[in-house]
Amino acid sequence: MRAVHELSICTSLARIVEAHADGRVVEVVHLEVGYLRQVIPATLRYSWEIVVLDTPLAGSVLDINHIPAVLHCRDCDARTVIEVPVFRCGCGSVAVDVVGGEELLVTSLDLAGPRTLAPPRS
Ligand SMILES: [Zn+2]
Known part of the structure; x- marks a missing residue:
């Protein structure tokens, strides 16, 4: 099933984010995802909702910056963005x-x- 790839990515992402958030409430997770990861952003966002359901990250959303695939040519030194x-x-x-x-x-x-964990006393 196609979404299994995205689900496993989201499971490892959630571990990383939870460690960094350290108990604080996360609203948006900004991500860079390379084109060659073959991740579908919509599927990734949907998988994230499933993975974080009933966890401290529930309600947070992914902001995905898709990074194009870039080649560097050793013959002519050009850089080429590839679509396929x-x-x-x-x-x-x-x-x-x-x-x-x-x-x-x-x-x-x-x-x-x-x-405010401890409201100031008057
Ligand atoms: Zn070249």
């Missing part, structure tokens, strides 16, 4: 290194405003 996984430079060379598209990073978290 064809690993060939515009000059015809296949001596290319993938230099973008494999990212899966949590870049930042939006946390709810600070909560």
Whole structure:
């Protein structure tokens, strides 16, 4: 099933985010996802809702920045953004290194405003 990939990604993301949030309320999780991860953003957002249901992260949403796949050509030094996984430079060379598209990073978290744990006494 296609969504299993996204679900397993969300399960590991949730662990990372919970560790960073350290008990604080998370509103938005900003992510960079490389094109070559073959993740469908809508499916990832939906999987996140399922994974965080009944956890401290429930109600948080993913903000996904899709990073294009980029090749670097060792023959002519050009960088090419590819739309489909064809690993060939515009000059015809296949001596290319993938230099973008494999990212899966949590870049930042939006946390709810600070909560006063001990209200000041008058
Ligand atoms: Zn080239």
